Amino acid sequence: MHFIIDVELRYCTIKIVQDNILKEQDTAKNVQAKEGSKMQVFSDILKMAIERSLNKFKEETAENCAIKLNDLLADGQQGMEVKALSTEPQRRIIESLFKVLFHQYSNSPKEFNIEDGHVNLLLPLFVQKITVECVSEDLVQQIASDDKKPLHDEILDILTKKEPNNKTYNKNQNRTYGIHLFYYSPLEMEKRSAFGLSEDFDKIDLDDDEDTLRSIDQEISAINIPFSNTTFGKTRISFLPSVNFDSLWESLYFKDDIKQRMFNYSTISLKVAKLSNQEAQHGYEDEQLMTNKLLLIHGPPGTGKTTLCRALCQKLAIRNGSDLDNMDLVYKCILVEISSSSIFSRWFGESAKNITTLFDDIEKLVREAEKKDIFVCVLIDEVEAIASSRTDILSKSESTDGVRVVNALLTHLDKLKYYNNFLLLATSNLLDNIDSAFLDRADGIFHIGNPVEEAITKILWTSIGELISAGIIIGYKSYRYILNSEIYKDIICTIAKNANGRTLRKIPLLCLSEHFRDLPIHLDAFLVGLAHTVVALDKNESDK
Known part of the structure; x- marks a missing residue:
């Protein structure tokens, strides 16, 4: 099984590494001569730390989810997070950490193996968020790895739609990662409500608003x-x-x-x-x-x-x-x-x-x-x-x-x-x-057709989680408990089954606006209102 990992990095600490640590010529020059660019070495070390943490997750736990940072740390330890404006002690910690790691890497790049203690420091310092997407291995790689049957027979079975004999695929045996590092710039992080740049262009007053023009100029300076x-x-x-x-x-x-x-x-x-x-x-x-x-x-x-x-x-x-x-x-x-x-x-x-x-x-x-x-x-x-x-x-x-x-x-x-x-x-x-x-x-x-029952179930769970995070829905238990509760699982699946084939973007808002006046509301009451909303939508569609 192959996992695509998208890692959002903290721009402030990445910038510290680039502007301060990697400018030192003694250790960094040796690394550059042996293994290419200095930032590439930095990327490799980060990826090693992320992969080491992800290897501890079970397959079913790591599939298609966003992993919390604390869950990645070894032995339940806590790490040190850095805010947008890092302090001088934090800068010294980052500098000391990378002096050690770069020294170890430069001495033996092929034998370098990052330790759990370094992982617990690296991830909170540099990682903002990790999302995991689980995909199947490439079809050609699976076929090429099967040397039990001649290639001609393999292709003939495919063309004649014959079921393969004794061909099983154990996803736990082939677990690979594709890790992609990215970050948002400070200018990008300041953008919250605007969509794209067209709204900013609409706000430009060519005669009076020089500040707006200056901010737009910074935004598009790349091209x-x-x-x-x-x-x-x-x-x-x-x-x-x-x-x-x-x-x-x-x-x-x-x-x-x-x-x-x-x-x-x-x-x-x-x-x-x-x-x-x-x-x-x-x-x-x-x-x-x-x-x-x-x-x-x-x-x-x-x-x-x-x-x-x-x-x-x-x-x-x-x-x-x-x-x-x-x-x-x-x-x-x-x-x-x-x-x-x-x-x-x-x-x-x-x-x-x-x-x-x-x-x-x-x-x-x-x-x-x-x-x-x-x-x-x-x-x-x-x-x-x-x-x-x-x-x-x-x-x-x-x-x-x-x-x-x-x-x-x-x-x-x-x-x-x-x-x-x-x-x-x-x-x-x-x-x-x-x-x-x-x-x-x-x-x-x-x-792209109407969502099937499985997709509707996931969409409902996601919507409920967002409403709980926003404080709109409250409950006696945590969201993690609700997510693992068999009772709530059965309720959501039942609602999803009856809502099968319908667009869901407006259902949570319809439920809130038609059945409730005051917020926040309890989860049980919201689910009852959700069921009423599904029934009402069914009736409206039947009338049409």
Whole structure:
């Protein structure tokens, strides 16, 4: 079993290591000469500490969860946490700790093994949060490791859909980790309520508010945004990783490993494009290997398609950009969200012109980002508005302006596919209405249906946990006790079974607003109100 570990680091202590400790030339120079960059050695030591702690967890405990820092410490010991502004004693502790670790590492890098005492110091000092995602091993690796059967017979069994003989997979025997380190900058941590930067741009007063302009300039100093005012009005920009999308990926539950499949498609598409472009630079360009870097997500309204796309971009920024050598490059990804409805104009030919202006600016942004080793994700919500079937448009004798829009969109997609730092995500509620040429350009098409019972159960547990953390729901026992209680498990499963197939985003709020006047409320009363809400929604749907 393979575990993907996303580790949020504390920027303040990481900065101490970079600015003070690693500038010392005696020990650090030896490490650099033997094992590459100094920050890479620092990353390796941190990963060793994290992996040593995670090895103590049972499989069922570590799957798909956020692990508390105290649970990682050996023998139940307590560690020392550092706040945003570290004190001088804390700085000296960090300095002394790394002098010891770097000295041990430089003497014997291959035999270096971190101790529990150092783990108990390292993790509280540098780790803010750890999230764990459990995925299956690569299929090819499983097949290649099975030497009991000839390769031809193995492939023949797959093609004939024959069940493998005596092929068992013990996940406890192959436990591997993929650890990704990332951090939020101080500027990013200050952003709490604003989504992206478009709201900040709306607040700019070019004549009076110099402070706002200065803060925005700091925010986008990593890269120039070569957008016209028209494009800014039709898009929403976010720099990732962002606290606005924190834990978004972990809060989503879908069947068929849809999240992991989308992540794999995205990363493989980008890697194949990068390798194809490298071959093209040497004169070996092959159109058949060129990916369009387009993923299409479709399904009923309200199933979380747009949220999933944002969460995917956040994870791509975290997992494909964990480079502690360049701390000045805080943002690894730029997310551009396009409002499809704003592209259309009542004037003939203006809509296609808007598409051209928009994607010309996006292409300029992609070129600028490529120089900084930043990749660009473009999200088009409800793409059927600008990629409608041209056959349907012409058969209904509608204006050919819609055809011009689709033609312009396809032309620009064909131009953008040659950039290896570009990814396009599109969502749709009406797959049948999308032009076949657009569908043909999609590297992957994913269906997001209504949540199944298992997903609903997890969503309800997550919602209840958030309400308890906010003090909206109270109980006689702790949330951990409630989570392990068989009685509450049965109640949640029963509610989830009756709510199967329904969007759940509004159910907790509906329950609170319709059945309660004062807060906080007891968990038992909330669950009763939740059951009434599910019944009421069933009745409303039946009436429709």
